[in-house]
Amino acid sequence: MFIVKRLIIGISLATVVSGLFFGIVAAQTQPMTDAQISQIKNNCVSAKSTIARLHANDALLRVNRGQMYESMTTKLMARFNARVDSNHLDSKDLESVTQNYNTALETFRTDYQAYEESLSGALNIDCTKEPVTFYDAVADARTKRSRVHVDVIKLHQYIDDYSAAFDAFTANFYKLSGAGN
Amino acid sequence: MEEPVPVTAEPVLSFWDQHRYMLLIGISIGIAIFLVVVSMALYESSGAAQLDLSRPGYSSVTSQAVKNDGDFQNYPTSGALDKASLDQFKSLYDKQASQAKAVDAFSGDPLSPEVLELSTPANQ
Numbered sequence: 001m002f003i004v005k006r007l008i009i010g011i012s013l014a015t016v017v018s019g020l021f022f023g024i025v026a027a028q029t030q031p032m033t034d035a036q037i038s039q040i041k042n043n044c045v046s047a048k049s050t051i052a053r054l055h056a057n058d059a060l061l062r063v064n065r066g067q068m069y070e071s072m073t074t075k076l077m078a079r080f081n082a083r084v085d086s087n088h089l090d091s092k093d094l095e096s097v098t099q100n101y102n103t104a105l106e107t108f109r110t111d112y113q114a115y116e117e118s119l120s121g122a123l124n125i126d127c128t129k130e131p132v133t134f135y136d137a138v139a140d141a142r143t144k145r146s147r148v149h150v151d152v153i154k155l156h157q158y159i160d161d162y163s164a165a166f167d168a169f170t171a172n173f174y175k176l177s178g179a180g181n
Numbered sequence: 182m183e184e185p186v187p188v189t190a191e192p193v194l195s196f197w198d199q200h201r202y203m204l205l206i207g208i209s210i211g212i213a214i215f216l217v218v219v220s221m222a223l224y225e226s227s228g229a230a231q232l233d234l235s236r237p238g239y240s241s242v243t244s245q246a247v248k249n250d251g252d253f254q255n256y257p258t259s260g261a262l263d264k265a266s267l268d269q270f271k272s273l274y275d276k277q278a279s280q281a282k283a284v285d286a287f288s289g290d291p292l293s294p295e296v297l298e299l300s301t302p303a304n305q
Contacts, residue, residue, distance in 0.1 A: 047297040060242040142292035149287040
């Protein structure tokens with residue numbers, strides 16, 4: 001049941017990412033018409049204003065969510081693993097999930113940094129003079145933002161996985177110690 | 182009668198001896214510039230820049246940053262494991278996990294050409 005659930009989530013993630021990727025690639029391979037270039041020039045100032053607001057809101061999200069994701073591992077997972085270990089109990093499954101979570105957290109940090117740099121680059125382009133470059137930069141930032149969202153989904157999944165590993169550990173602990181009734 | 186003033190030979194100073202204070206100031210400025218370049222490179226490459234909400238452009242959201250997550254308690258690393266300690270962890274973990282998962286961060290597609298009105302009606 002657990003494996004099936006993870007398989008479904010994995011397939012869903014792959015579908016979303018590949019859909020976005022192919023959508024963006026398809027959009028980029030189409031030659032840009034004069035009408036579209038004109039549309040970008042006309043609307044890019046308001047688009048840049050929207051992007052600037054998104055840039056600030058995403059930075060806030062990164063700080064607040066990042067702090068929470070960080071605390072999940074440093075204040076709870078790692079500390080509980082240490083306590084299990086100090087009691088000479090088997091914490092292998094819990095440590096394995098924690099390690100996966102930490103790897104996902106590192107990927108989240110790296111992907112967010114790449115996204116922010118890409119979005120800042122787009123904001124620095126003079127879109128009235130370089131509309132195509134601006135459009136491509138926004139498309140690049142869009143792909144990178146979707147990657148950050150995938151990282152967030154993975155982190156949430158690992159938070160659930162740790163909870164499941166904890167439940168399994170507890171069940172086993174009560175079975176061995178005869179407590180919990 | 183005046184005593185004769187001893188005549189001492191004028192020491193011959195090299196160019197760098199004559200400009201040693203300028204040299205000292207120049208080297209100090211050079212070291213300061215080097216250290217600033219190194220620290221800015223670290224600031225950019227480490228990801229600290231992305232977490233710095235005091236930068237220009239972020240003033241509208243600076244006040245909304247969570248500065249103290251004091252309600253996020255540390256679980257004690259020492260002590261025996263029993264039902265009470267396991268229940269305590271479960272309660273702490275479930276509470277924080279539900280908060281961590283409450284926001285589907287970076288979802289949606291706010292950078293799509295349609296949302297930003299960068300695509301012509303024919304492309305929509």
